[in-house]
Amino acid sequence: MIPNSELVLGPPGTGKTYYLIERIKEALAKGTHPSKIGVISFTKKAIEEMVSRACAEFKMDPKQFPYMRTSHSFAYRGLGIQGHDVMTKEDYDNIGRDTGLTFKGKVTTSLEDGLLMPTLGGSGSDYLQMINRARLRMVSLEREFNETGNRDLHFAKLVQLHDQMVEYKTATDKLDFVDMIDKYITVGEPPHLSYLFIDEAQDFTPLQWEMTQKIAARADKVFIAGDDDQAIHRWTGVDVNMFNKSSDNITVLQQSYRIPKSVHKVAAKIAHRIDGRHIKEFRSREEEGSVEYVYHMDQIPLHEGSWTIMARTNGYVYDIAKWVRNAGYKYSIKGKPSIPLELVENIQTWNDLCVDKAVHLERIKDLYAAVPKQGQNKVVKRNSAPMLELLPPDTTLDMTQLQLQYGLLAGAESSAYEVLRVGKDDQDYIDAMSRRGDDLTSEPRIKLSTFHAMKGGEDDNVVVFTMSTKAAVNNRHQDDEHRVFYVGVTRARHRLYILETDYKYRYTI
Numbered sequence: 001m002i003p004n005s006e007l008v009l010g011p012p013g014t015g016k017t018y019y020l021i022e023r024i025k026e027a028l029a030k031g032t033h034p035s036k037i038g039v040i041s042f043t044k045k046a047i048e049e050m051v052s053r054a055c056a057e058f059k060m061d062p063k064q065f066p067y068m069r070t071s072h073s074f075a076y077r078g079l080g081i082q083g084h085d086v087m088t089k090e091d092y093d094n095i096g097r098d099t100g101l102t103f104k105g106k107v108t109t110s111l112e113d114g115l116l117m118p119t120l121g122g123s124g125s126d127y128l129q130m131i132n133r134a135r136l137r138m139v140s141l142e143r144e145f146n147e148t149g150n151r152d153l154h155f156a157k158l159v160q161l162h163d164q165m166v167e168y169k170t171a172t173d174k175l176d177f178v179d180m181i182d183k184y185i186t187v188g189e190p191p192h193l194s195y196l197f198i199d200e201a202q203d204f205t206p207l208q209w210e211m212t213q214k215i216a217a218r219a220d221k222v223f224i225a226g227d228d229d230q231a232i233h234r235w236t237g238v239d240v241n242m243f244n245k246s247s248d249n250i251t252v253l254q255q256s257y258r259i260p261k262s263v264h265k266v267a268a269k270i271a272h273r274i275d276g277r278h279i280k281e282f283r284s285r286e287e288e289g290s291v292e293y294v295y296h297m298d299q300i301p302l303h304e305g306s307w308t309i310m311a312r313t314n315g316y317v318y319d320i321a322k323w324v325r326n327a328g329y330k331y332s333i334k335g336k337p338s339i340p341l342e343l344v345e346n347i348q349t350w351n352d353l354c355v356d357k358a359v360h361l362e363r364i365k366d367l368y369a370a371v372p373k374q375g376q377n378k379v380v381k382r383n384s385a386p387m388l389e390l391l392p393p394d395t396t397l398d399m400t401q402l403q404l405q406y407g408l409l410a411g412a413e414s415s416a417y418e419v420l421r422v423g424k425d426d427q428d429y430i431d432a433m434s435r436r437g438d439d440l441t442s443e444p445r446i447k448l449s450t451f452h453a454m455k456g457g458e459d460d461n462v463v464v465f466t467m468s469t470k471a472a473v474n475n476r477h478q479d480d481e482h483r484v485f486y487v488g489v490t491r492a493r494h495r496l497y498i499l500e501t502d503y504k505y506r507y508t509i
Contacts, residue, residue, distance in 0.1 A: 002213060005222035007247035011282040012267070012490035013258025013458065016225050017046065020197050021053045023223060027195050028058050038067035038193040038219065040074055040212060042200035045456070050197070067191055071208050072177050074215070075184035087169070087176040089120070095168050096124055099161050103128070126153055127161045135178045136205035136237035181211050193219040201246065202226035205237040209246075222247075228278055229271050232452055232483050244278060254282045258458055260289025263492045266509060270486045274479050291496045297323050300463060300497050303436070308447045308459035309499075310488045312468050312507075317448050320465065324446060328432030331446040334453065339430060343420065344440040346370050347430070350416040358396040364388060364406075371410075371419055379419050381407035451488045462492035466509060467501040481507055 010016025020039075027037055034054075041047050047069060051062045069077065092103040101124030120128065130153070134144035141162060145155050169175065175183065185207075196219035198204075198212055203226070216222045224246050231240040259267065264284035271277065294300060297320070309324075311317045317333060324331050324338075331338045349363045365388050371379035384407025402408035410419050417427050433440060447459070464485065472481055485507050489496055498509050 001248065002216045002222055002224065002246050004220065005216070005224055005247040005249060007250045008223055008225040009250060009252045009278055009280055010225060010227050011229070011253065011256060011280050012227070012487075013256040014253035014282055015255075015257060016227070016253060017049055017199070019253060020199060020223060020225055021050055023195070024050060024054050024197065025057055028054065032194050034060060034064040035066055035191075036194040037065065037197075038191065038195070038215065039065075039197040039199060040069065040071050040215070041198075042070065042203040043456075044070055044073070046199050050199075067193065071204070071211060072180045075180040075188065075211065078184055078188050078190075079180065081175065081180065085173065085175055087174050091168070091172070091174055092120060092124070092128075095161070095164050096122070098168075099124070099157070099164050101127065101157075101161060124161065126150060127158050130158060131162050131165065132176075132178050133235075133237045135182070136207045137239070138206045138210070178207070181207050185211050185214060188214070190215040190218045194221065195219065196222045198222065198224045200226055202228050202231040202240055202243045203233045203238055204243065206239050206242060207237075209239075209242045227280075229274060229280070229483060230455065230487050232455060232480070232487055234477060234480055241276070244276070250278070252278075252280050252282065256282055256284055258493055259284045259490055260287040260492075260494060261285070262289045262291045263489060263496045266291055266496065266498075267486060267490050270482055270489065270509065273482045274486075276479075287494070289492070289494050289496070291498065293498045293500055295500050297327070297499070300499070302327070302329055302446060305461050306445050306459055307461045307463065308449060308454060308457070308491060309463040309465070310449050310451050310454055310491070311465040312451065312472065312484070314450060316465060316467055317450055321448055324448070325429055328429065328436050329446055330433050330438045330440065330444045331448055332444040333448045337444050339426070339433070339440065341441065342366065342370065343422070343426075344430075346420055347416040347422075348441070350419050353399040353402070354412040354416075356398055356400075358398045361388065361391055361393060361395040361397065364397055364402070372421065377421070379408070379410045379414075381409065384408070451484045454491055455487050458491050458493055460493050461495045461497070462489070463497045463499055464488040464509070465499045465501070466506045467503050468505045468507050470505050473505045473507075485509060 008016060008019060010019065024037060028034065039047055039050055051065050051068050054060065054065070055062055067074070087107070089103065089107050092107070096103050102122035103124050104121035107120065130144055130148055131141065134141050137144065141158060142155070145153070145158055169179070196216055198216070201224050204212065224243070226243055228240050228244050231238060231243065234240070256264070261284045302324070309320055311320060321331065321333060321338070345363065346367050349359055349367045352359050365385065368380055368385045368388065373380055373382050387406055397406070399408065399412065403411065416422070422430070430440070468481065475481065489509065
């Protein structure tokens with residue numbers, strides 16, 4: 001229980017961020033200095049939104065808010081840690097050589113992310129995640145090992161890796177992301193804040209709560225915000241009960257500005273399955289909206305409007321992507337379009353040149369960078385691109401000029417597909433999108449995502465695929481499944497499609 005606190009429960013679309021920003025504005029209007037206002041959140045995105053709105057209202061610079069950070073960024077700055085103090089892939093490789101384990105990929109977790117575990121592959125990955133999760137949960141390795149129940153792992157190897165990591169980090173004076181939190185709890189000196197805002201607090205682990213409570217102890221007023229029904233990161237060590245019990249002074253935001261009536265009914269049906277939750281009554285928008293249950297993708301009108309299609313795992317997302325691609329729709333996954341924008345622009349550049357249009361220099365440079373410069377199929381002569389660098393930036397060139405002066409070998413008889421060496425599958429896909437009338441240079445109307453990646457987002461039209469996994473269906477924490485699909489259905493602003501499956505492992509909505 002955090003003294004002098006208010007627990008703000010924000011069901012989907014009820015304006016939780018807006019509520020917190022209004023409290024920040026009130027504090028600033030009263031004369032509170034921005035350095036006396038702290039915000040700790042799960043992601044940098046939430047922090048940036050608060051800072052930008054406050055700065056716009058009061059014409060301030062973001063640098064005036066030094067205590068608006070993710071929890072490990074807070075620790076990083078507060079402890080004066082430098083980049084060279086942080087564990088890298090090379091450090092994990094050194095540990096791996098001593099333990100007979102491998103670590104593949106890159107340490108992609110950064111100070112801007114909410115998660116604290118590096119997403120490395122290799123034989124040491126599961127062991128490393130188990131060690132970090134035990135620390136974040138503040139439980140013993142033995143308990144974590146037993147509760148995880150992965151019988152492909154060996155407890156002796158887990159202990160060996162743990163001990164080797166401790167020895168290595170002590171010898172090299174290195175820290176990982178969990179160490180930052182741990183060290184701040186031990187030796188950090190929290191600032192004295194007039195206001196502390198803890199956002200997305202349902203996603204904090206016990207170790208993060210320990211740090212947050214230390215900071216909150218020196219704050220005059222604390223706002224804790226989140227939604228226990230949307231706590232979908234238990235796999236990282238999150239204990240939502242700590243959020244639920246953080247304050248007995250509770251405010252429930254009661255009006256959703258996103259969810260229509262029909263979607264609200266489905267969401268309430270799922271929420272009632274969750275045990276130990278805060279009972280939250282909130283109103284939908286007046287619009288009825290629609291919910292439809294379908295068994296096939298071709299029953300969904302993807303030909304118009306903005307869509308997000310969500311599935312339980314990345315594997316299922318990529319399976320759906322195959323169907324969407326075969327249907328000739330442009331889409332994106334994790335913000336990456338199904339056809340690179342650079343390719344589309346280069347195709348357009350070549351087509352413009354073929355009809356004797358003069359094209360801007362930058363577009364020519366991009367085209368030259370993409371085409372072959374040697375071999376039988378070379379399009380431009382080697383060392384032709386540097387000649388373009390000598391031209392004024394506002395230069396435009398047509399095909400004849402490029403052929404005569406700048407090493408272009410191909411002509412209008414060659415298609416853009418030939419010049420850019422586009423494969424047959426991509427050719428058919430681009431042609432199909434063009435027949436549908438898609439603007440290939442615009443942002444895709446259709447987004448594909450896991451439920452976890454879509455948390456915090458919304459769309460006009462949403463598809464929720466009900467296929468699940470054996471591990472999820474047999475998970476003893478079934479509230480995890482309820483929360484994941486609750487997050488999925490509550491992204492919809494107007495229309496919700498439930499894509500059913502006959503697969504053995506599925507979630508019933």
